[in-house]
Amino acid sequence: LFPCWDERHLKTTFTISVKHPANFFALTNMPLRMLDSDDIEHNFKWAHFYTTPAISTSQVSIILCNFFHVNINNYIILWYRKSFSQTKSLFYAQQVMKNISFHLEYEFGGIKIPKIDHIVIPHFSYNITTKLGFVFHSERELIYHEELGHIMNRIEIARSITRKTAHQWFGDTLGPFWSNYWLHDGLATLFGDEIVAKILNNSQLIDLFVVQSQNEGLYFDSYFDRFPLFNTVSNIESIFNFPRYKVLIFLRMYRDLITDVVFRNGLRTYLHKLTFNSTSVSEFWSILRDLTKEYSCNFISWINFDQYPVVSWKQKNLLWSVLTYNSNSSNSGWWIPIRIMRNTTLPKVIKVWLTPQVQYKYFKGIPNNDAVMFDIQHAAYYRINYESKNWRRIGYYLKSGGYKNISVINCVKLIDDACHFLMTHQLNISIFSKLTRYLSHETNFVAWYPIVKMLERISDMILYSQNDTNFMKFKVKMKELLEDSMKNIGYNEISTEDDFLKNLRRELARWACIFEVPSCMEAAKMKLEESIEYPKQHKLEPEWRKWTYCNAFKILNSTTYYSWLLVYIREFIWPKNTTKNYIEYLACMEDTAVLYETYLFFLFNDWDLHMKKLNSAKQVIIPYIKAFYAIVSKGDKNDKIIQNLLLEHDLKSKKINRVILLILIINNIYSMERYNMILNNPQLIDLFVVQSQNEGLYFDSYFDRFPLFNTVSNIESIFNFPRYKAYYRINYESKNWRRIGYYLKSGGYKNISVINCVKLIDDACHFLMTHQLNISIFSKLTRYLSHETNFVAWYPIVKMLERISDMILYSQNDTNFMKFKVMTKIISDRYYFTEELLVIS
Known part of the structure; x- marks a missing residue:
């Protein structure tokens, strides 16, 4: 309403009335006080709303809509379009909306939110997700089908709703300045994550959120230049700074430092005292500093620095060990709280600080064979590097069952830092392998998180590394780890299993096949055969479909192909008209002869059997076109197939899109010879350069x-x-x-x-x-x-x-x-x- 005046520190109250068509609803920041018919235009009504508290102009909002609405409780309403056909898919979102408000009211009872309207908008992509009294969602963010339910889908929906809703408590109330937004968003996310864990009743979730924010934050800060949190208005949540992960870790570190009780009490005091007044971040820290004096003033300086420090532990000789830090940036003013633990004296810890004045700490009397580790409690925005001997001792301790004696967050910190140092040539593959071997016995999804993320990040590079000695060592070690892990958890799901274990099995099975673990492809082939023969008893879940088809097809060769083709295709696939379930995965076949024959077999039989039943060829040919694109993307070995399909069988005339084909060539073809064989275009030399x-x-x-x-x-x-x-x-x-x-x-x-x-x-x-x-x-x-x-x-x-x-x-x-x-x-x-x-x- 006030696009040219966005001075958040200027606040006043607003009393709003809206004249609107009678078949529409009018909504503003406050609840409806009175609804009157218009005396002159009877098809219009006047909606009068309660006066707002003092808010900035950027918060004032008016909405007109003809949506359906569901009253979640006395002051929370969900609005969605009348034509929305998946209303049942919003039931889960409604439960989350009800629970989040209950938990926030319990935590911060002194702040009264007059009402919350959750507005669900198709294809919503605007930058504003909350206003006082409003929370905006895109339809796709909230859709959840119970029968297709996946733990990660539930978590994503719950996190999206809770973070946005929590802004009603931490948004406009926590200060008028844009430079405060990082704190608002950090607190909303921090408490939102806690509530998600309570709603889903899963204690692993907090560990997952901590590990996730720490992994992503340190990774981005390692490879991308970022400014400190305090900068200018234009840098708040900038796409080039994206400080949310850093804020979460900083807040968790600070809470660990002053204790959870003090942190919550200080925050409540601040909210009760300053709600809807003009405040700044400094006042928030002042209240917390009054409650605790231990280094909190100096520790807050973290938010002024970019990147992070690297803490190192080295044993100088039989008597002395040294703890020190260095910085990846020009900053040297870090105040780093350290908690040192040893495998022989758990659970005792040694508490020390590294500061700008004390960047070295010497320790005497730590036995030479002790494994020294750091207890980071819930977060640490720094890397920890050890000398090679200590890395090996930690690996031995973890493999002997020691991982059960320390928190999963501490275990993950070890693996996460080891992955980073491996990627940056500061840790050799042999030590990394020893450190990660214990994971073959670990069934906690959170413990595997840094390994999975590392594999995802290097997946695009694997194509260029097949002839490299280092990579082959890495591949062998990773293959051994994945093989042992799959022996432990198996390939078959049990309905009563924990959702996180199911998710871990899917992730590890995917990477086991990528790293060519023999049992992986055999398990996929068995799953496929069972699902075709006995579809009711062995129904393939959506999450397993691609993995099953692709990896089963990989091991089909000319010897086993014909029997499989005759039995399964003619007896099970044709009668059920399920050809489309398989076609898109044909490109996964490793044997090019089998791939070519199967493609043509499906194509011409489908064409002959179904053309008479369809109005056009499009319904038949599109799955084959998609499969052809997949074949092109698979690399040089399919060149002969591509040439035959394009030339001999005139696949180009059946709606091959040259733009799509060009994009696939860009991403997957690395020689002019290959291109000339497939598609003649003079732009390709420019493209390759x-x-x-x-x-x-x-x-x-x-x-x-x-x-x-x-x-x-x-x-x-x-x-x-x-x-x-x-x-x-x-x-x-x-x-x-x-x-x-x-x-x-x-x-x-x-x-x-x-x-x-x-x-x-x-x-x-x-x-x-x-x-x-x-x-x-x-x-x-x-x-x-x-x-x-x-x-x-x-x-x-x-x-x-x-x-x-x-x-x-x-x-x-x-x-x-x-x-x-x-x-x-x-x-x-x-x-x-x-x-x-x-x-x-």
Whole structure:
């Protein structure tokens, strides 16, 4: 209502009345006080609302809608569109909305929220998710089907609702300044996570949330440049700073330092005293400092620093050990609380501080064979490195059953830091293997989290590392660990099992097959055969479908193929008309002869059997087109199949989309010979140059890499991946960037090569991401792309959007991000994608 006046520290009360059509509902920040008919226009009504407390103009909201509504309790209402056909899928969300408010009222009873309207909007993607009295959701965020229910789906829905709802308590009440938002959001998320664990009645959830925030925060801070939490309005929740994870860890560390009781009491005091008044973050810390004097003032300085420190433990000799820290950034003012524990004296701990004045601590009398570890309690925003001997002693202690004696958070901290040091060449594979061997007996999903995340992050690099000695060692060790773990938990689910154990089994089974554990493919084949023969008794759950089909198909060869084909396809698949369940997974087959014959067998039999029953060929051919795209994406070994299908069987005439095929070639084909065999296009040389340059400079910017010439074992290493190594960055002064942008927009891009144009955009993307180029200049430079139809020219923009996609969730309330979002909206406005491309994407 007041788009040009967003001074949050200026507050007043608002008394709102709305004249609206009688067939609509009017909603504002406060409950309805009175509803009158209009004396002049009888098809209109006047809605009069209670006066708001003192709020800023940014909070004032009015909504008109003709939605259905469900009264969750006396002051909570859920609104959704009348045409929404999945109303039952919102039952779970309703339960969460009811429970979250109950828990927050119990925790902070002194704050009275007049009402909460949960508004469910189709395709909602705006940056504002809460206002006083309102919580906004997208439909897809809340849909939950009990029969298809998955623990992670329930957790995501509950976390989304609780964090947004908690902002009613921690949002406008906790201060008027945008620079306070990091604290508001951190507290809302912190208490929201606790309530999710209570709602779902699962004690592992808090451990998972702690581990997740710590893993993601330290990972992002390791590989991306980020500013401190306190900066400028435009950097709050910036897509380039995304401090939410850091805030959560900091708040947990601070709570551990002053105790949970003191933290909660201080927060209650603050809320009761200052609700709806103009406050600042400093007043919040002042109240907590009054309750405890122990280093809390100095510890708060953490929020002023970027990145994190690395704490090291080394044994100097038989008598002395030393504890020290260094920083990944220019900051050296860290106050780090340390709790040291030894395997022989558990549960006793030694408490010390590392400070700017005391960066070294010496210890005498710790036995040479003791495993020294740190007790981080609930969080630690720093890395911990040990000397090799101590890493080995920790590994031996964990493998002998010691992991049962320390908290899962402490175990995960060891593994998480070890993964980081492995990836950055500070820990060798042998020690890493010894440290992680205990996981073969561990059935706690949380304990495996850092391993799963590491595998996900390096998965794109595995293709380039098959001939590397280091990677092969890593693969052997990981294969052994996964094989032993699957022997322990098995491949078959039991209905009474814990949801987290089921989720762990799915994750480990997926990676066991990727690392070619023999029992994995055999288990998949058995599952597939049982599901085809006895579908009622052995129904495949949606989460297991792709894993089962793909990995079962991998081990089909010319020897076993024909018997399997005759028995299972003719007796079970054709009669049930379930061909489409299998076609999309044909590309998983390793035996190219089997793949080709099966594809044609399905294709021509489907065509002959079903064409007469369908109005068009589209319903028959689309699954085969999708399968063909998957075959293209599988690599060089399928070249002959691709050529035969395109040429001999004229698959191109059956709606092969050349745009989709080009995208798949970009991502999966690495030689001009392969491209010329498949699809002749002169843009490909430009594309390969641009692709290699973009990837090489990106990897060199954000990952530690050795020089190209090092040792044989480092050639094409998963940890070095130097295939794209190349080139340099070019930066200009702001005036020249603007002049270039003007020249390109005026049509100048037609006068210079696409490679030169791409180089400009690629470097600009990098400087934007590293805070060396502002969004205004970047926008002027890229505006010419609105007239550019060459895919190669768009390549750096597309890659940048892919790389920041995981961070967008944490940037919806950031001014910079909204400018960036408006600028990039041109992509979706300009291009039309077919149904097939959306599926592939």
